[in-house]
Amino acid sequence: MNRIRGRWARLRRITKINLILGTVFTLVAAYIGVTAYFGTASQVRYTSNDFPGAKKAATAFLRLSPLQRHIGYFNRGTAEAAVGDYDEAQSDLEAALKIAPTSAECAVRINLSFVYEKQADEISSQDPDQSQELYDRSLKTLEDAPEECQPKKSEEKQKSEQAKDRVEDKKKGEKAKNDGTDDSDSGDDSQDGDSQDGDQKSEDDKSSEGDEKSEDESSDDSENSEESDGKSEREKKREELEKRGEDSDRQQQQQGPGGDGGRSAPDKPW
Template sequence: MNRLASTWSGMRLLTRVNLIVGSVLTLIFAYIAVTVYFGAMSQIRYDSNDFPGAKKASTAFLTLSPIERHIGYYNRGTAEAAVGSYEPAQEDLESALDIVPTRDECAVRINLSYVYEKLADQVADQDPDQSDELYDQSLQTLNDAPEECQPKKSEEKHKSDEAKKRVEDKKEGQKSKGKGSEGDDSKDSTGSEGDDQKKDGNSGDDSKDKGQNSGDEDSKKSDGSGEKSEAEKKRDELQKRGEESDRQQRQQGPGGDGGRSTPDKPW
């Protein structure tokens, strides 16, 4: 009788232990499953152009996951950049860059460079100096990428090179625009001095100037000397290339045919 009671007591204890272990394992499995779910949903929501949903899923992933947190920061920053929230995107992508493993570093750098570039575009007219600094920061972010994550002829290498060329063109266009403004100011000043000199001259000089101006205009029409200078042509070309790049980015943006404004995500 005592042996039976002892066996029964042992079975009850074993059952309790199994229940406790089973419950703990179930909770762990559920936790992992939910974490993986939110990580995957951030990608799925982004691919379906549900950028607010991608941001929420990424935030939930960051709340739950103690590991691979760069994925959450990267996904959320990319979703924020897709809707034009560049300052929050900058903060998240910089956080991702601080902890990302080398194998995924280039993807983070390409998107972070894009955010710096768009921030520079926003202040280009109001604050050219700050815009120039942001363009430099965009280029430096790409230049600091390790070779391990962008082997030659890889997609990451191609995207990085395209981004560098685009930013360099915008930077050159900004410089040419500034030089053109200085030239226009100098021209206006010279024109004003010429007008003053004409006012001080006699009527005979005025007549002579008019005849000379008329001859100059006819000469320009005949020999084509009124064409733009090389500096102006270069400035116009850089501006046109920058506008074309912006147009392509808008087409790839949330409202465009491409459905995204940032590079594809690796996860």
């Protein structure tokens, strides 16, 4: 009888231990499954253009997962960039860049460069100097990418080169536009001055002969013609750079999800 009781007590202890271990295992498995679900959901919703949903799923992933947090920051930052929340996207993508492994670094840099580029576009007319600094930051973000994450002929390498060319064109176009505006303003001032001087001279020289006036007028016409020719060359160059920038924007929008204007974003390379 005592032997049977001992075996029964031992069996009960083993059963309790198994129940405890099974419960722990089930909770861990559920935790891992839910975390993986939110990580995958953020990518699936982004692909289907549900950017708010992608942001919520990425936020839930960050709350749950102590591992691979760069994926959560990257997914959330990319979703924010897709709807034009560039300041929030910058914060998240910079956080992702700090902790991303080398193999994933290029993906983060490509989208972070995109955010800097769009920030520069938004302030190009209000603050040209700050805009140029952001374009430079965008280019540097791409140039500092390690070779390990962008081998030759890889998709990351191709996207990085395309982004560099696009930002360079925009930077040159904005610089040419600003330079042209400065030249135009100075030209207007000089024309106003010439006009005033001409009026004053015409009053002082009323007694001069008609032949001298015609020579002066022809000389002024030739000078104005030269100035006009010089200005047109600058305008042609500026228009060419602006057109290249517009073409780059159009190509970039076509690459984004759905290609729908303001909601466009670079293809998600993750």
